[in-house]
Amino acid sequence: MDGMLVIISGPSGSGKGTVVKQLRPEDGYALSISVTTRKPREGETDGRDYFFTSEENFHKMREEHDLLEHAVYVGNYYGTPRKYVEEQIQKGKIVVLEIEVYGALQVKEKFPSAVLIFLMPPTLPELAARLTKRGTEDAVTIEARLKKTLEEVPLIDSYNYVVINDVIPDAVAKIDAIVLAERMKPFRAVEKIKQFTDSQKEIIC
Amino acid sequence: MDGMLVIISGPSGSGKGTVVKQLRPEDGYALSISVTTRKPREGETDGRDYFFTSEENFHKMREEHDLLEHAVYVGNYYGTPRKYVEEQIQKGKIVVLEIEVYGALQVKEKFPSAVLIFLMPPTLPELAARLTKRGTEDAVTIEARLKKTLEEVPLIDSYNYVVINDVIPDAVAKIDAIVLAERMKPFRAVEKIKQFTDSQKEIIC
Numbered sequence: 001m002d003g004m005l006v007i008i009s010g011p012s013g014s015g016k017g018t019v020v021k022q023l024r025p026e027d028g029y030a031l032s033i034s035v036t037t038r039k040p041r042e043g044e045t046d047g048r049d050y051f052f053t054s055e056e057n058f059h060k061m062r063e064e065h066d067l068l069e070h071a072v073y074v075g076n077y078y079g080t081p082r083k084y085v086e087e088q089i090q091k092g093k094i095v096v097l098e099i100e101v102y103g104a105l106q107v108k109e110k111f112p113s114a115v116l117i118f119l120m121p122p123t124l125p126e127l128a129a130r131l132t133k134r135g136t137e138d139a140v141t142i143e144a145r146l147k148k149t150l151e152e153v154p155l156i157d158s159y160n161y162v163v164i165n166d167v168i169p170d171a172v173a174k175i176d177a178i179v180l181a182e183r184m185k186p187f188r189a190v191e192k193i194k195q196f197t198d199s200q201k202e203i204i205c
Numbered sequence: 206m207d208g209m210l211v212i213i214s215g216p217s218g219s220g221k222g223t224v225v226k227q228l229r230p231e232d233g234y235a236l237s238i239s240v241t242t243r244k245p246r247e248g249e250t251d252g253r254d255y256f257f258t259s260e261e262n263f264h265k266m267r268e269e270h271d272l273l274e275h276a277v278y279v280g281n282y283y284g285t286p287r288k289y290v291e292e293q294i295q296k297g298k299i300v301v302l303e304i305e306v307y308g309a310l311q312v313k314e315k316f317p318s319a320v321l322i323f324l325m326p327p328t329l330p331e332l333a334a335r336l337t338k339r340g341t342e343d344a345v346t347i348e349a350r351l352k353k354t355l356e357e358v359p360l361i362d363s364y365n366y367v368v369i370n371d372v373i374p375d376a377v378a379k380i381d382a383i384v385l386a387e388r389m390k391p392f393r394a395v396e397k398i399k400q401f402t403d404s405q406k407e408i409i410c
Contacts, residue, residue, distance in 0.1 A: 119392075123404035146335075146408070153402055161389040164397060174389060181386035184379060185365040192369060198327035198356055203351070 003028075003089035005111055006179065007097045009104035010119035011149035013131045015165045020098045022172045025164060027179075030093040032085055035061065038076035051081060069099070069106040080107065087098050094179055101152045108158070115182050117175065118159040122166045123147070207393050208233075210316055210321035211384065212302045214309035216354035218336045220370045224324060225303045227377045230385075235298040237290055240266065243281035256286060257272055274304070274311040285312065306357045313363070320387050323364040327371045329354070330400035337406065 008016050023029040035051040037058050046052050053061075058077045061067050070079035080097060088095045097107065101118075108116050121127040124146055131142045156162050161178050165171045182188060211234075215222050225363065228234040239354045242263050251257050257363045258266075263282045266272050267325040277282035285302060299405075313321050326332040329351055361367050366383050370376045387393060 028286075120398075120401060123401060123407070125404060125407050128408055146405075150402065150405060153398060156391045156398060157393055161386065162391050162394045162398065163389055164401075174385065177382040177385040178389065180379065180382040181366065184368055184383065185362045185366055186367050189361075189367045190284075193358060193361060193367065196325060196328060196369075197355065199330060200351075200355060202328070202330050203333055 002191070003092045003094060004179070004182060004188065005032075005085055005095045005097065005106055005107075005114040006106045006175070007099060007114050008115065008118050008119055008175070009099050009101055010157075010165075011101070011121070011127065011152055012145050013087070013134070013149075014119040014121050015125050015130075015168065015171070016098045016119055017164060018168060019171050019175070020096055022168060023096060024177065025095075027176065028092065028094045029096050030098040032088075032089050032095050034078050034079055034194060035067070035078055035081045036078045038078075051084070065110075068097075068110050069103045071103065082111070093201055101155055103163065105158055107156065113187075115161070115178065116159045118156050118162045119165050119171065120156075120162055122164055207388055207396070208297045208299060209381070209384070209387060209393065210237075210294060210300045210302065210312075212304060212309045212319050213319050213324055213380070214304050214306055214322065214364075215370075216306070216326070216357055217333065217350050218332050218339070218354075219324040219326050220335070220373065220376070221303045223375050224370060224380070225301055227373060228299075228301060228380065232381065233297065233299045234301050234355065235265040237285055237293075237300050237302040239283050240272070240286045241281055241283045256289070270315075273302075273315050274308045276308065287316070290316070301320055306360055310360065310363055317395055318392075319399060320383065321364045323367045324370050324376065325361075325362050326365055327369055336351055342390075367371070368404050 006107065010016055010018050035154065036056045037053060040046065040052050044050065053059060058079065061079065061081065063071055064084050067079035068082050068085065070077060085095050099123055104116060108114050121130065127149060128142060128146060129138060131145060163171050163174045213222055213225055219397050238256060240258055240263065242258060242260045245251065245257050249255065260282065263284065266284065266286065267275055271287050272284035273287050273290065275282060290300050304312065309321055326335065332354060333347060333351060336342060336350060367377050368379045
């Protein structure tokens with residue numbers, strides 16, 4: 001099967017994490033692994049949870065364009081290593097990258113064949129309810145998040161697909177359909193088309 | 206649901222007709238109806254099998270750009286009426302047009318939002334076997350068809366999708382997935398995105 005990079009993006013509270021967890025590895029999905037300068041926590045394994053690296057090496061990777069995107073969070077650097085993504089695609093994997101909206105657009109620019117999916121909560125009141133239920137943020141922060149979400153909506157035009165995340169299994173089924181359809185794009189089906197053309201050797205002498 | 210025009214095209218013997226017959230009306234599929242100058246045969250109903258019309262009116266439609274494509278066959282004119290296709294799409298239907306390769310490209314040019322699917326037999330020997338089994342054509346004609354098929358393959362690049370028609374139900378499922386994915390393209394999801402943006406009225410006063 002042909003591999004590809006699928007970016008699951010969308011506003012905070014759209015359910016990216018939950019949906020990504022439901023994509024089945026037996027269907028060929030494999031999570032992208034971030035490189036970070038943060039120290040490993042107990043139980044974390046290099047090459048499974050993260051690729052742990054030095055600040056020096058991180059900046060070297062960035063300079064050598066080996067990061068599809070990068071960001072700083074609480075004094076540590078995080079990035080998406082291009083090489084790992086490409087290796088997994090070569091193996092036929094559907095590499096899944098879960099990332100916020102601006103990071104996603106950054107990756108798409110550096111990796112144009114990536115399939116960019118905007119996960120959207122059904123309505124803003126529903127999004128507000130989800131964020132409130134989560135209980136990790138106060139009312140002011142939630143209002144700021146809703147405002148940010150509205151600012152992100154016009155960016156949907158730069159995405160390949162928009163999936164309304166109403167019911168989780170439906171959203172997962174929609175992503176499966178997107179992957180199936182993308183595999184039938186002519187530029188991804190080059191090998192199959194070649195096999196067809198080559199099959200003339202079996203009949204025309 | 207949002208309607209769209211889906212063009213099922215491909216070489217003779219690719220199984221276009223068989224696949225199109227399996228697309229379920231309950232899933233929203235509706236066949237495109239051709240306009241023709243041919244006289245109705247017994248049992249044929251105007252507006253169901255064909256739109257029957259005069260040569261004069263046919264040429265008028267062509268001049269007024271109301272035909273997405275047209276062709277002559279055994280002295281009669283046949284064409285795809287734009288108005289009917291647009292009306293069905295307005296109703297939310299997935300209008301299915303089964304047509305040969307050059308006709309398909311003609312339609313795509315006049316109707317850019319159409320989803321162009323190239324149905325391809327798995328191999329040329331398989332295509333040869335299908336055409337032979339059909340028993341309507343002699344060996345010379347079949348060889349000419351195979352040659353024509355090979356000429357059509359490079360045109361796949363102008364298509365949106367290529368579906369290998371190996372097993373009929375699989376091909377149907379792939380077309381269903383394409384339609385589902387296409388419905389999530391941002392330009393087709395404008396109404397849903399607007400509903401989301403409008404939902405702010407429910408919480409922000």
